[in-house]
Amino acid sequence: DIVMTQSPDSLAVSLGERATINCKSSQSVLHISINKSYVAWYQQKPGQPPKLLITWASTRKFGVPDRFSGSESGTDFTLTISSLQAEDVAVYYCQQYYNRTFGQGTKVEIK
Amino acid sequence: QVQLQQSGPGLVKPSQTLSLTCAISGDSVSSSSAAWNWIRQSPSRGLEWLGRTYYRSKWYNDYAVSLKSRITINPDTSKNQFSLQLNSVTPEDTAVYYCARDISNLLDYWGQGTLVTVSS
Numbered sequence: 545d546i547v548m549t550q551s552p553d554s555l556a557v558s559l560g561e562r563a564t565i566n567c568k569s570s571q572s573v574l575h576i577s578i579n580k581s582y583v584a585w586y587q588q589k590p591g592q593p594p595k596l597l598i599t600w601a602s603t604r605k606f607g608v609p610d611r612f613s614g615s616e617s618g619t620d621f622t623l624t625i626s627s628l629q630a631e632d633v634a635v636y637y638c639q640q641y642y643n644r645t646f647g648q649g650t651k652v653e654i655k
Numbered sequence: 656q657v658q659l660q661q662s663g664p665g666l667v668k669p670s671q672t673l674s675l676t677c678a679i680s681g682d683s684v685s686s687s688s689a690a691w692n693w694i695r696q697s698p699s700r701g702l703e704w705l706g707r708t709y710y711r712s713k714w715y716n717d718y719a720v721s722l723k724s725r726i727t728i729n730p731d732t733s734k735n736q737f738s739l740q741l742n743s744v745t746p747e748d749t750a751v752y753y754c755a756r757d758i759s760n761l762l763d764y765w766g767q768g769t770l771v772t773v774s775s
Binding site: 582584586593594595596599605637639641642644645646647648649 | 701702703704753755759760761762763765766767768
C-alpha cells in the first residue's frame with residue numbers, strides 16, 4: 545500500500561495568517577502523461593463527512609475559495625491556506641487516489 | 656445535486672454481520688462514469704477505504720485487500736441504492752461508516768455517516 549504521511553498532526557494559526565500542511569507519499573503517484581499526481585485534499589468539519597477541495601495535487605474544485613492552494617514536488621505535497629478564516633477550522637486530509645489511501649489528518653485551529 | 660442517504664443499525668454484536676444501505680438520488684447506481692464506495696473512519700485507523708461497486712457494461716467490485724474475505728458490496732438497481740455487508744465483525748470494526756460516489760477515483764459526494772458500534 546502507498547502510505548501518505550502528513551505533518552504536522554495539528555497546528556494553530558492566527559486569523560488572517562498562513563497555514564501550511566505537508567503530506568508525503570511513500571512512492572510516486574505521478575500521472576506521467578499530464579505530469580500531475582493523483583493527490584487530493586479534503587476538509588472535514590466536526591460531525592460532517594470529508595469535503596473534496598483539491599484534485600491533481602493543485603486543482604481547486606469549483607466553488608473552493610482561492611485562499612486554498614495545493615502544490616507538489618516529487619512525492620511531497622502541500623496544502624496552503626493563505627489567509628486563515630474562522631470557517632477553515634477543520635481537519636485536513638491528503639489522499640492518493642491511484643489506489644485510495646489517506647493521510648492521518650492535520651487539525652487546524654485558531655491561535 | 657447528488658445526495659446519498661445511509662441507513663442501517665448502529666449496534667452490531669461481535670461475530671455477526673454489519674449491514675448498511677446507501678440510497679442514491681440525483682445519479683444512478685448503474686452510471687457508466689461513477690463508482691459507489693464505502694469508507695470508514697475510526698480514531699485508530701483514520702480514514703479507510705473499504706471497497707466499491709460500479710457498472711461498465713457489467714458489474715465490478717473492488718475491495719480493500721485487508722477485508723476481501725469479509726466484505727460484500729452489492730448494487731440494487733430497482734431501488735437505486737447499494738449496500739455494504741461486513742461479516743464476522745469484532746470491536747475493531749467499530750467506526751463511522753460512509754458511502755460515497757467517486758468519479759475517476761475522486762470521492763465527490765458523501766453520505767452523512769453512520770456510527771456502527773460492535774459490542775455485545
